[in-house]
Amino acid sequence: MSNDTATEPEQSPAPASPVKEPAASGLPSWAVQGLVSLSAIVLALVVGAILIIVGDDEVKAAVGYFGAAPLDTLSAAATAVGEAYKALAVGALGGMNPIAESLTQATPLICGGLAVSLAFRTGLFNIGAQGQLIIGAILAAYVGFAWHLPPVLHLVLAVVAGLIGGAIWGGVVGLLKARTGAHEVIVTIMLNYVAIYLLQWLLTTTTFKRPGREDPISPIVDPNAQYPQFGDTRLHIGFLLALLAAVFVWWLLNRSTIGFELRAVGANADASRTAGMSVGRAYIIAMVVAGALAGLAGTQQVLGTDLPLTDGVAATVGFDAITVALLGRGTPLGTVLAGLLFGALNAGGLQMQLQTQTPLTLTTVLQAVIVLFVAAPALVRSVFRFLPKERGIGAVLAKGWNG
Amino acid sequence: MKKYVRGLAIVGAVTLAVAACGSKPAEDSAGGSANKDFKACMVSDSGGFDDKSFNQTSYAGLQAAVKDKGLTEVKAESKSDNDYPTNMTAMVQAGCKVIVSVGFKLEDATDKAAQANPDIKFAIVDSAPAKPITNVKPLGFNTAQSSFQAGYLAAAMSKSGKVGTFGGIKIPPVTIFMDGFAEGVRYYNTQKSKNVQVLGWDDAKQSGLFTGDFEDKAKGQNTAQNLITQGADIIFPVAGPAGLGGLQAAKASNGKVNAIWVDTDGCESAAEYCSVLITSVKKGMDVAVQDAIVSVVDNKFDNSQFIGTLENGGTSLAPFHEFDSKVPAELKSELDQIKADIVSGKITIASKAQPKAS
Numbered sequence: 001m002s003n004d005t006a007t008e009p010e011q012s013p014a015p016a017s018p019v020k021e022p023a024a025s026g027l028p029s030w031a032v033q034g035l036v037s038l039s040a041i042v043l044a045l046v047v048g049a050i051l052i053i054v055g056d057d058e059v060k061a062a063v064g065y066f067g068a069a070p071l072d073t074l075s076a077a078a079t080a081v082g083e084a085y086k087a088l089a090v091g092a093l094g095g096m097n098p099i100a101e102s103l104t105q106a107t108p109l110i111c112g113g114l115a116v117s118l119a120f121r122t123g124l125f126n127i128g129a130q131g132q133l134i135i136g137a138i139l140a141a142y143v144g145f146a147w148h149l150p151p152v153l154h155l156v157l158a159v160v161a162g163l164i165g166g167a168i169w170g171g172v173v174g175l176l177k178a179r180t181g182a183h184e185v186i187v188t189i190m191l192n193y194v195a196i197y198l199l200q201w202l203l204t205t206t207t208f209k210r211p212g213r214e215d216p217i218s219p220i221v222d223p224n225a226q227y228p229q230f231g232d233t234r235l236h237i238g239f240l241l242a243l244l245a246a247v248f249v250w251w252l253l254n255r256s257t258i259g260f261e262l263r264a265v266g267a268n269a270d271a272s273r274t275a276g277m278s279v280g281r282a283y284i285i286a287m288v289v290a291g292a293l294a295g296l297a298g299t300q301q302v303l304g305t306d307l308p309l310t311d312g313v314a315a316t317v318g319f320d321a322i323t324v325a326l327l328g329r330g331t332p333l334g335t336v337l338a339g340l341l342f343g344a345l346n347a348g349g350l351q352m353q354l355q356t357q358t359p360l361t362l363t364t365v366l367q368a369v370i371v372l373f374v375a376a377p378a379l380v381r382s383v384f385r386f387l388p389k390e391r392g393i394g395a396v397l398a399k400g401w402n403g
Numbered sequence: 404m405k406k407y408v409r410g411l412a413i414v415g416a417v418t419l420a421v422a423a424c425g426s427k428p429a430e431d432s433a434g435g436s437a438n439k440d441f442k443a444c445m446v447s448d449s450g451g452f453d454d455k456s457f458n459q460t461s462y463a464g465l466q467a468a469v470k471d472k473g474l475t476e477v478k479a480e481s482k483s484d485n486d487y488p489t490n491m492t493a494m495v496q497a498g499c500k501v502i503v504s505v506g507f508k509l510e511d512a513t514d515k516a517a518q519a520n521p522d523i524k525f526a527i528v529d530s531a532p533a534k535p536i537t538n539v540k541p542l543g544f545n546t547a548q549s550s551f552q553a554g555y556l557a558a559a560m561s562k563s564g565k566v567g568t569f570g571g572i573k574i575p576p577v578t579i580f581m582d583g584f585a586e587g588v589r590y591y592n593t594q595k596s597k598n599v600q601v602l603g604w605d606d607a608k609q610s611g612l613f614t615g616d617f618e619d620k621a622k623g624q625n626t627a628q629n630l631i632t633q634g635a636d637i638i639f640p641v642a643g644p645a646g647l648g649g650l651q652a653a654k655a656s657n658g659k660v661n662a663i664w665v666d667t668d669g670c671e672s673a674a675e676y677c678s679v680l681i682t683s684v685k686k687g688m689d690v691a692v693q694d695a696i697v698s699v700v701d702n703k704f705d706n707s708q709f710i711g712t713l714e715n716g717g718t719s720l721a722p723f724h725e726f727d728s729k730v731p732a733e734l735k736s737e738l739d740q741i742k743a744d745i746v747s748g749k750i751t752i753a754s755k756a757q758p759k760a761s
Contacts, residue, residue, distance in 0.1 A: 101489060197615070204573060212533055214575040214756055215507040234488065306488055306515070310508055311572070312449050315483030346482075347489070353480060354493050360451075360480050 032388055033329055039384045040373035041341075048366045049081045052358060056080035084358045091351020092344035098351070100233035104305060106343025108133070110242040111297035112321025113328055113335040114249050115170070115290040119184075120330040121253060122286035123266035128173060128188025129294040130318025131195035132166040136295025138199055139165035141302040141309040142208070144221025154224040155303070159241075162299035163292045169195065170291015171284065178280030184287070192318070200311050208309065218309035227304045238300040243336065245293055250332040252289070262286050294318065323371040342367060437473040443696050444477040444499035446490045448506035451480050455673075456617065456643035456666055457576070457688055461505045461528050464692030471693070472700045487512040495520050501699040503692055506530065507576075513539060524704050526695040528688055529576050531758065537706055542691045543758030544711040546665075547583030548745050549684045549718045550639075551752055552738050553663050554587020556720075557637040558599040559734050560661070560681060567602040567630030569612035569623075569649070571642035575756035580641040580665055580684060582606045582754030590741075590750070602635050606754065614645045623648025631660050637681070638662040650676040661726075668721035681730070683721035687711050710758050714746045 027035075053059050059080055062073040092102050112129045119126035140162030149157065169191060176182040202208045203216035210219045227236035253259040264272040265282040273279050301313050324342055328334030349363030373380050381387045445465045447458045462478065469476040477497055479490040491512040494502050502523060504513045507530035514532050517525045517539045524538050531541035557566040568584050570577040581604040588601050603626075604611035612630070614622040627638050627649035638653055638660060640646030646665070653662040654676055662669075662676070664683035669676060691709055698704045711717015720738070723730050744750040 105485070200572065200615075213507075215510075215530070216572075216574055217507065217510075220511065301485070305485065306511065307484060308511060310484055312484035312508065315449075315485050317485075346485075349482075350479070350486060350489055350493060354477065354490075354497060357478070360482050364482070 027388060033334075035387055036377050036380055037327065037329075037374055039380045039387060040370050043373050043380065043383060044366050044369035045085070047369050048362060049085075051362060051365060052081050052084050053077045055359070080356075084352050084356045084362075087352040087355040087358075088345075088348035088363075090348075091355075092348030097233060098347060100230065100235040101347040102340070102344040103239050104234045104236070104343070105346040106339045107236075107239045107242050107304065108297040108300045108317045109320055109324050109342050110336055110339035111245055111293050111300065112317050113324035113339050114242075114245055114332060115166075115293035115297070116321050116325035117328060117330045117332065117335045118249055118253070118262075118293065119286055119290045120325060121266045122262040122282055123269060124174075124177070124184050124283065124286060124290075126170070126173075126188055126287070126290050127185055127322065128170065128191050128318075129290075129297070129321045130314055130316075131188065131192035132169040132291040132294035133298040133301070133318045134192075134195040134199050134314045135169040136162035136166035136298025137302045137309060137313050138202065138298075140295075140299040141218055141221060141313075144225035144303055145219040146207075147225075148222060149224060151224045154222060155227065158221065158225040158303055159296070159299050162295045162303075164295070166295020166298060167288045167292040170294065171288040173291075174284035174287030177287070178283045184283075196311065196314075199309070199313070203309065203311060210308070216311060220306065220308045221303055225303055227300070229304075234305050236300075236304040238296075238304040241296065242300070242339075245296060246332040246336045249289075249293070253332070258282075258285060294321070297321070320367070323367060326371055327374050329374075341370075438700060439473065439475055441472070441474045441700060442477050442497065442499045443469055443474045443501050443503075443699075444479070444494045444497065445503045445505065445692075446487070446494060446509060446512075447478070447480045448504075448508050449481050449483050449486075450506075450617065450643075451482075452478065454617065454643060455647075457528065457686070458505050460667060460686070460688040461503065461692045464689035465503060465696065467689060468693040468696035468700075472697060474696075474700065484508060488515075491516045495523060499523060501526070501696050501704075503528065503695065507574075524699045526692065528692065531708055535706055535708075538704075540695055540704065540706050541708045541758075542688070542695060542711075543708060544686045544688070544691075544718050545579075545752075545757050546684055546686050546711075546718045547579045547586070547752045547754040547757050548713045549720055550580045550583030550665075551587035551590070551745065551750070552713075552720050552741055553639065553682065553684050554584040554589075554601075555591045555741055556587075556681065556730070556734065556738060557584070557639065557663060558588040558591035558597070559595075559737075560730070561599055561635075561637050563634050563636040564598065565600045565602055565634040566637040566639065567612075567627070567633070567635030568639040569603045569614065569626045569630065569642065571614055571617040571645055573609075573611075573613050577641050578604075578609065579754055579756035580639070581611060582756055583752060584639050586752055586754065587741075602630050602633055614642050617643035617645050619645050620648035620651070624652045627652035631656065636660050639665070641665050647673060647676070650679060653679040664721075670721070670724045678725055680724065681726045682723050685719050685721050687717045687719070691717060708758070712746075713742050 059076045062076040066073050091098055093099055115129045116126050140158045143158040143161040173184050173187045176187055177184050208218050210217050227238045229236045253263060261277050261282050265279050269279050297317060301307060302309055324338045325335055327338035345363045345367055349360055352358045353360045443465060450458045452458050452462045479494060481487055481490055487509050495516055503526045505528045510530045513525055513527050517536050521538055526540040526542055528542045532539055568581050570581055585601045585604055585606040588599050592599055612626055614626055623642055623645035630638060638649050640649035650662050653660040661679045661681050664680050666686050668685060669680045669683045691711055
């Protein structure tokens with residue numbers, strides 16, 4: 001079995017589809033998927049533009065006298081959309097600092113997305129990246145501020161602590177699934193609650209509370225335990241770790257024996273069992289590694305960007321990671337690209353709000369609509385008729401639920 | 404394709420019909436723009452400016468200052484804790500003269516920005532730097548004082564001999580209300596030799612009922628219902644919008660259960676529940692923020708900590724509104740006496756959540 005993994009072609013995890021799918025277009029499937037994703041982004045921008053127009057005060061004022069000067073409404077609408085999207089683009093990509101900010105925002109999303117992607121490929125729907133991230137952040141922060149060690153060593157230990165924390169939180173899920181058949185969706189959701197309430201409780205203890213303060217906020221980690229930053233920007237080497245993690249996941253899935261088993265189990269657990277693989281072992285391994293990846297995202301929150309441990313340390317990264325993984329279609333490269341896109345939207349969104357006072361929630365809407373369209377390729381095709389048919393991510397998703 | 408065309412036509416026709424009336428307004432120059440170059444800025448915490456709680460109240464203060472002095476307003480809403488450093492940097496780059504940050508979570512970002520930009524003035528709500536910084540003015544509120552009055556009032560008004568409270572998240576800006584409330588009830592018991600119980604908060608053990616967030620109204624309603632089932636007939640929810648669920652539970656009791664609101668005068672901010680609100684514990688963040696900004700405009704800024712108290716009106720009990728006739732005159736004068744005693748120091752409040760004077 002293990003001999004032929006090295007030569008296994010990319011699409012092998014879906015042996016259930018023997019016929020080559022995008023026959024009509026002649027395009028490779030990755031190109032089709034890319035086109036669908038791009039179309040989804042375009043559609044989302046259109047939806048966003050409508051929302052900007054509807055919400056803009058000047059447009060509303062101009063609509064009031066639409067009959068008298070219809071062009072005013074149009075120009076007001078165009079200005080509102082143009083300025084908002086310009087601020088979004090400039091805030092995300094317009095210069096070194098914005099780009100650094102986009103990459104900073106993307107960093108935890110990439111790691112979290114990989115945690116979800118890896119589980120997807122093994123047929124598991126990991127809703128628990130949030131909890132795994134929180135536990136990773138707790139341990140990394142504790143090592144970061146409670147211990148005082150020399151440079152390099154301190155950072156390495158803090159990161160390892162974060163990885164272990166996430167791996168344990170994820171591993172519990174894999175173990176329960178393998179041993180008792182407990183559904184990973186239920187278990188991960190519940191463990192998210194356990195993690196956040198554990199964090200809230202810890203922050204009321206003297207061990208975690210910042211000396212001299214009553215607020216639930218931890219000290220900031222020692223400088224020795226912080227990821228070195230690039231110049232004056234907030235970008236830190238955690239970003240490089242995220243890219244390395246993506247390479248590792250690619251290698252694990254596509255070049256290793258274990259990865260072959262994971263994909264096989266993800267494609268068809270029963271067939272894998274018949275073929276002599278241990279399905280339970282695959283679940284445990286996948287969830288341990290996924291948990292560690294989410295834990296890495298946790299370390300990036302507390303060791304990377306000057307943030308202390310608070311009850312909001314995870315923000316919504318663990319849940320955004322699910323959409324990143326969906327948009328990235330469960331592949332490491334796709335997850336990196338999707339993470340970068342969402343990071344850019346987050347960074348640009350802050351600038352858009354600042355310059356045009358467009359509410360920050362608009363970027364959330366954009367992200368949601370993009371994912372909505374990606375998850376429903378048929379919807380995108382009904383608008384963009386020229387898109388060829390594809391074998392969508394639906395297969396991966398459905399497997400996740402049926403595990 | 405025809406369908407789309409028809410759809411477009413309908414949309415167009417409707418738009419025209421709606422918009423046909425009205426004429427283009429003449430260009431009018433904005434009045435009162437004396438200080439248009441002066442940018443007054445605010446960064447919210449992750450609750451956002453529409454949280455019906457402290458972000459929103461603080462923002463009202465910014466708006467008042469902007470209107471009063473003809474300033475330019477810039478605001479940055481934070482969606483998550485990740486956004487604080489970024490938003491703070493963006494505000495500095497935007498050329499703000501004064502930056503108000505809302506909430507203790509922004510303390511680190513505020514201190515860092517303040518130290519790097521000594522020319523910009525900062526004010527922070529509900530927090531204070533560990534060591535005073537020359538250009539940061541902390542805005543604190545000793546709401547334990549007015550909550551003490553509220554506790555006394557609740558104990559006096561309770562028919563069942565049980566009053567209840569619950570919080571959003573166990574943080575000092577929340578527990579300070581609950582501490583003051585519990586101490587006020589205890590003061591009533593010693594004064595009147597009664598035994599009114601407080602459900603939902605034990606200020607000695609610092610443990611009690613919390614909904615876990617400030618958003619979930621249903622949870623607020625359940626929690627309040629829980630207190631009502633245990634016999635409480637006056638509810639004191641300290642949970643922002645989630646606390647509205649508590650008012651809902653009180654209203655559903657048809658007059659058996661009443662409530663006391665926090666932060667703002669509930670009869671103004673949540674008027675639909677005015678009929679069950681005996682009073683509210685006001686936390687004057689809007690006034691404090693406005694004063695801080697105006698002080699910068701007038702070149703009178705100083706970094707001494709502002710603490711809103713009963714004495715300076717930074718916190719107070721709101722009017723009784725519909726309960727004005729139901730609260731006995733004797734009780735009203737007792738409340739005034741308590742206020743005087745707290746101001747004079749005759750009554751001391753033990754709550755550790757009170758902002759420390761620097």
